[in-house]
Amino acid sequence: MVKTFTVEEVAEHKNNDSLWIIVHGKVYDVTNFLDEHPGGKKILQKVGGQDATKQFDNFHKPSVLEKYGPQLCIGEIGDAAAQAAATKEEDQVTSAEDAPFGDLVPFGDPYWYQDFYSPYYNDSHRRLRAAVRKFVDTEIMPNCFEWDEAKKIPNELFIKAGKAGILPGVCGAPWPADYLKEQNIKPAGGVKPEEFDGFHEFIICDELSRCGSGGILWGLIGGLGIGLPPITKFGSEELKRRILPQCLAGEKFICLAITEPYAGSDVANIRTEAKLTDDGQHYIVNGEKKWITNGVFADYFTVAVRTGGPGMGGISLILIERTMPGVKTRQMQCSGVWASGTAYITFEDVKVPVTNIVGKVNGGFKCIMHNFNHERMGIAIQANRFARVCFEEATKYAHKRKTFNTKLVDHPVIRNKLAHMARQIEATHAWMEALIFQTDKLHGTEAATRLGGPIALLKAQSTQTFEYCAREAAQIFGGLAYTRGGQGEKVERLYREVRAYAIPGGSEEIMLDLGMRQSLKVAQFYGAKL
Numbered sequence: 001m002v003k004t005f006t007v008e009e010v011a012e013h014k015n016n017d018s019l020w021i022i023v024h025g026k027v028y029d030v031t032n033f034l035d036e037h038p039g040g041k042k043i044l045q046k047v048g049g050q051d052a053t054k055q056f057d058n059f060h061k062p063s064v065l066e067k068y069g070p071q072l073c074i075g076e077i078g079d080a081a082a083q084a085a086a087t088k089e090e091d092q093v094t095s096a097e098d099a100p101f102g103d104l105v106p107f108g109d110p111y112w113y114q115d116f117y118s119p120y121y122n123d124s125h126r127r128l129r130a131a132v133r134k135f136v137d138t139e140i141m142p143n144c145f146e147w148d149e150a151k152k153i154p155n156e157l158f159i160k161a162g163k164a165g166i167l168p169g170v171c172g173a174p175w176p177a178d179y180l181k182e183q184n185i186k187p188a189g190g191v192k193p194e195e196f197d198g199f200h201e202f203i204i205c206d207e208l209s210r211c212g213s214g215g216i217l218w219g220l221i222g223g224l225g226i227g228l229p230p231i232t233k234f235g236s237e238e239l240k241r242r243i244l245p246q247c248l249a250g251e252k253f254i255c256l257a258i259t260e261p262y263a264g265s266d267v268a269n270i271r272t273e274a275k276l277t278d279d280g281q282h283y284i285v286n287g288e289k290k291w292i293t294n295g296v297f298a299d300y301f302t303v304a305v306r307t308g309g310p311g312m313g314g315i316s317l318i319l320i321e322r323t324m325p326g327v328k329t330r331q332m333q334c335s336g337v338w339a340s341g342t343a344y345i346t347f348e349d350v351k352v353p354v355t356n357i358v359g360k361v362n363g364g365f366k367c368i369m370h371n372f373n374h375e376r377m378g379i380a381i382q383a384n385r386f387a388r389v390c391f392e393e394a395t396k397y398a399h400k401r402k403t404f405n406t407k408l409v410d411h412p413v414i415r416n417k418l419a420h421m422a423r424q425i426e427a428t429h430a431w432m433e434a435l436i437f438q439t440d441k442l443h444g445t446e447a448a449t450r451l452g453g454p455i456a457l458l459k460a461q462s463t464q465t466f467e468y469c470a471r472e473a474a475q476i477f478g479g480l481a482y483t484r485g486g487q488g489e490k491v492e493r494l495y496r497e498v499r500a501y502a503i504p505g506g507s508e509e510i511m512l513d514l515g516m517r518q519s520l521k522v523a524q525f526y527g528a529k530l
Helices: 007-011 031-036 041-046 053-059 063-072 080-095 123-150 155-163 198-211 214-227 229-234 237-248 364-398 412-441 444-482 489-502 508-525
Strands: 018-023 026-029 073-077 254-257 273-276 282-292 300-306 315-321 327-331 343-353
Touching (some): 018 031, 018 041, 063 073, 123 155, 123 214, 155 214, 214 300, 214 364, 214 489, 229 315, 229 364, 273 300, 282 300, 364 444, 364 489, 444 508
Antiparallel strands (some): 018 026, 026 073, 273 282, 282 343, 327 343
16 A cells, blocks of 8 residues: 655655655655665755645656666655645646756757757647657666666667667668568657658658667667668568568668678678679689677678679678578677677688679679668767767766865866867757758768768768767766766767767778769769869
8 A cells, every 4th residue: 555645744854863864755765865866965955845746847757767766765745635636747747748848958969958949840849859768768777877888789789679660770761661561660759651751760860879889789770771781672572571670670681791800991892792603693702701790680781792803893682691601600708898899700611692692793782782871861860869868967966076175067077078178069960850851851872972071071970979979078077987887978988989980981081082082073073073
């Protein structure tokens, strides 16, 4: 039986020895939580013995109660009128789809989260945002450190993310409804499949990135988001029917295997060979792949192989399956992204049916280049949200930590750091939105050609912003950012993972050069006077 209290009884517990508060009609004993409160004990002391519902909703998301509530809740207010009023107030807060959303830390979320006007988003985007945030806060956030340290994500998370309509949303628009009929999986947040666009995918990727772990993020969607789209766009219908449903539902795993010990950004010079058998029915694949995200646990590998002569004209994409003899994988020990299953893969006389070719024989380079825009945009989205995470964590800490009897945030030098972080984050985010809008409007070859240069530059912009913010956040946290776990957990982890974003998908140096070369070439095609 739930214990009940009156408002007057709660009011008697308002000092450090016994401090109670009311939130949405429930009574919480936060006496032992004072030193753990992220905003500092004074915030709790100010509302001791009072109804703190309004203050709570202004600064916290509902998932905070889900995490801490069970161990702190000691009962509820017995006054039926008070309970009804609290319920009504809660309904008003949670039902307003266009109301400010999140913790409301300035620049801690994109502008449209704070109810700024935007031409890009509607109610379907807001519903999706709320659904994915709840999933992240309840299913991922509490376990991030544990999973990252274990270098492994439990299989049930993939199943949950699949059923929730999250996994199918990271492979690009439109929503793959034809391949999810049997599972009856629809987009999260009640979004209609026909509504799903590039901004819905943006929201899913951005919200998942709030976990502050590249390893968890790549482990969950890294291989799927870059390994499956080539099958979706260029694979045969037989391959799509066989592969897509299970991967989109989180039941099977796929990865993209392009990079080799000999070739990274220089894709045209890969060495892994696929030789046609005498009967013309199979390819025999031999070679090595390195730094392959999700390769450790992947069931399927979308592999770049050489089926023809040297250079880009001799490359094909082929789907290799874990069950085929001769496939070996081992986990690589990297600086960061520990839970991503980064693998070194060897293919030794792997016999693959010719029906597993993706696209045309010797036409794989075009498929790979087409896929790069989506991959690089995904990296940019993740990197910029990680920069926001660094900023938000540093801002919250700066409001709590004191040096020389002054809060960090009251030191001009700290505000200067935060200002430079914020301006870069917001500029990068605005550029992303503009380019995502173009991906929704342009299609096929035109999109790949016109957007290749800008997206390459955006990728470099986002990773350099991420690196800057990780460094500045680490300076603000001091020694806490050099310690695994604890208050500086996210910043410490993300600082280690900067290179995992600055190099894969095309290193910053390659992206900057490619961005200008491609943009100049396209401009000349359209008649630029240069």
